[in-house]
Amino acid sequence: MNAIFYENEAQRAVAMASKADLELKTGGPVKTAILPVRSFTLAEDYHQKYMLKSHRSLAREMENLYPQHVDFVNSTAVTRLNGYTGGYGTMQQWSSDMDQLGLSPAGKKEMASLIGR
Secondary structure, eight states, X not given: OOEEEESSHHHHHHHHHHHHHHXXXXXXXXXXXXXXXXXXXXXXXXXXXXXXXXXXXXXHHHHHHOOSHHHHHHOHHHHHHHHHXXXXXXXXXXXXHGGGSOXXXXXXXXXXXXXXX
């Protein structure tokens, strides 16, 4: 199930506006539910950034930048790379992001090859 969870009215309003905007752009309904958060449990450590961790050399580069696990998990760069390795993102987005995420030239090349698939 696709869902956006909100904690307060301001977040709900932003989510609803975003959904309405996307429906206008696509000309069809967006089936993503917008729901109040009731509780939240962070997944176990071994689930954190799972897709990135399956690409060991890329994960190792990020672990070198963020040696503390909490910093690794909370890093925006690691989160972006996890999304790319999971198949989310385009080559155009990658071109815009790649110089800001901290990867080596070899890491950038590896990531580009994953996105190009």
